[in-house]
Amino acid sequence: DAKTTQPTSMDCAEGRAANLPCNHSTISGNEYVYWYRQIHSQGPQYIIHGLKNNETNEMASLIITEDRKSSTLILPHATLRDTAVYYCIVRFFGGATNKLIFGTGTLLAVQP
Amino acid sequence: DSGVTQTPKHLITATGQRVTLRCSPRSGDLSVYWYQQSLDQGLQFLIQYYNGEERAKGNILERFSAQQFPDLHSELNLSSLELGDSALYFCASSVDATSTDTQYFGPGTRLTVL
Numbered sequence: 471d472a473k474t475t476q477p478t479s480m481d482c483a484e485g486r487a488a489n490l491p492c493n494h495s496t497i498s499g500n501e502y503v504y505w506y507r508q509i510h511s512q513g514p515q516y517i518i519h520g521l522k523n524n525e526t527n528e529m530a531s532l533i534i535t536e537d538r539k540s541s542t543l544i545l546p547h548a549t550l551r552d553t554a555v556y557y558c559i560v561r562f563f564g565g566a567t568n569k570l571i572f573g574t575g576t577l578l579a580v581q582p
Numbered sequence: 583d584s585g586v587t588q589t590p591k592h593l594i595t596a597t598g599q600r601v602t603l604r605c606s607p608r609s610g611d612l613s614v615y616w617y618q619q620s621l622d623q624g625l626q627f628l629i630q631y632y633n634g635e636e637r638a639k640g641n642i643l644e645r646f647s648a649q650q651f652p653d654l655h656s657e658l659n660l661s662s663l664e665l666g667d668s669a670l671y672f673c674a675s676s677v678d679a680t681s682t683d684t685q686y687f688g689p690g691t692r693l694t695v696l
Contacts, residue, residue: 504684513584513672513687514625557625567638568676569615570685572625 474558479577482552488545490576492558495539501560503534504570505543509554514572517543517556548580585609586675586688594694600661603691607654607675613637614656615676615685616648620669631656632678663695 475493482488494503505517518525518532520541525532531544545552557575561568585608595601607614616628618641627640631650642648645663650656660667670692674685 511670511690511692513586513689516684516686519684567630568613568683568685569627569630569638569640571627574624
C-alpha cells in the first residue's frame with residue numbers, strides 16, 4: 471500500500487471549513503484514498519473514499535488532484551465535535567485482504 | 583453507532599493471564615478485522631477472518647490467536663499477557679473481503695495488564 475504524509479496537527483475555527491491535506495505521491499492506479507477519523511479513544515469512523523473523482527457525502531468532501539498524488543478532505547462547517555485525529559489511508563483492491571494501514575494522522579482541533 | 587459490538591468495554595488483568603475479547607460484526611458482514619492501538623505503535627492490523635476462515639495476518643504475536651464462529655462473531659484470545667499488551671483492541675467488519683467495501687469499527691476493548 472502507498473504511504474501517506476499528513477501534517478501532525480491543524481487548528482480550525484468553529485463554523486469555518488476545515489481543509490485537511492494528504493500527500494500520496496506513490497499511489498498506483500488501483501489504489502483508493504480513504505479517510506477515517508478517531509474521536510478521543512473511540513473506534514475509527516469512516517468518512518469518505520474516492521479513486522480519482524471528487525466525492526461528497528453528508529459528512530465531508532474529498533478532492534483528489536488530477537495526478538492523484540494528493541488529496542484534501544474538506545469539512546464544510548467544522549464544529550467542536552469534529553475535533554479528532556483524521557487518517558488518510560491508501561488502499562489497494564484486488565488482493566486477498568482489505569486491511570487498513572494507519573499512519574499517524576492529523577490531529578484537528580476545532581476552536582470555539 | 584456502527585453496528586459492530588465489542589465486549590467487554592474494559593478489562594483489567596495481571597501479567598501471565600489469558601483473556602478473550604469478543605466481537606459481533608454488523609448484520610450481513612462476512613469479514614472481521616482485529617486492530618491493536620497502543621500509545622507507542624498507533625493503530626496496527628492484527629488479523630482478518632472472512633466467513634470463518636483466516637484471510638490475512640498482520641503484526642500479531644504468537645501468544646495471540648483469533649477465530650470466527652459459524653454465526654460470524656469473532657473472538658481474539660490473548661495469553662501469557664505482558665505489560666506491553668495493554669492497549670485498545672478494535673474489531674471492524676465489512677461485507678466482503680475483496681470488494682471496494684468499507685470497514686466499520688466497534689467501540690473497542692481497553693485492556694490493562696497490571
